[in-house]
Amino acid sequence: xxxxxxxxxxxxxxxxxxxxxxxxxxxxxxxxxxxxxxxxxxxxxxxxxxxxxxxxxxxxxxxxxxxxxxxxxxxxxxxxxxxxxxxxxxxxxxxxxxxxxxxxxxxxxxxxxxxxxxxxxxxx
Numbered sequence: 001x002x003x004x005x006x007x008x009x010x011x012x013x014x015x016x017x018x019x020x021x022x023x024x025x026x027x028x029x030x031x032x033x034x035x036x037x038x039x040x041x042x043x044x045x046x047x048x049x050x051x052x053x054x055x056x057x058x059x060x061x062x063x064x065x066x067x068x069x070x071x072x073x074x075x076x077x078x079x080x081x082x083x084x085x086x087x088x089x090x091x092x093x094x095x096x097x098x099x100x101x102x103x104x105x106x107x108x109x110x111x112x113x114x115x116x117x118x119x120x121x122x123x124x
Contacts, residue, residue: 002026002114004096009119016123017084022096022116024077033103034072035059035112036081038121040092047107048094049081059106063089086123093118 004027008020020036035050049070050059058070069082079096097112105111 002098004098004114004116006094006096006116006119009094009121011122011124012086014086014088014123016086017082018086018121020081020083020094020096020119020121022079024079024096024098027077027098027114029098029100031102033099033106033111034077034079035097035106036070036079037095037097037109037112038090038092039095039118040089043092045095045109047109050103050106051079052102052106054102057106061107083121086121088123091121091123093120 003025005023031053033052036048037045038048039045051070067085072079095118096116098114103111
């Protein structure tokens with residue numbers, strides 16, 4: 001059974017940094033994408049950043065380009081999101097997600113079948 005467990009959320013002032021982690025277990029798909037999504041109150045869940053195997057391509061929402069960096073352990077399925085220069089609009093619950101194959105649209109929610117429970121990030 002696949003389990004994704006996020007950690008590293010918290011409260012930070014604007015301009016600060018946080019590093020999110022996602023520990024994956026029971027996940028054995030060699031060709032895959034893993035991603036971070038976020039959801040603010042009253043808003044839809046949106047893709048923030050994704051990383052896919054084969055060539056290690058990364059994908060970012062325009063709103064976080066240049067501020068967030070997604071990475072994963074080589075040979076493992078642990079996922080990270082380094083968030084710098086945080087803004088109040090980055091506030092939300094952040095979710096780790098994973099696919100069972102390479103995604104065509106790596107920042108689209110429908111591509112992902114495995115989800116964590118989320119970790120809260122508050123910037124104020």
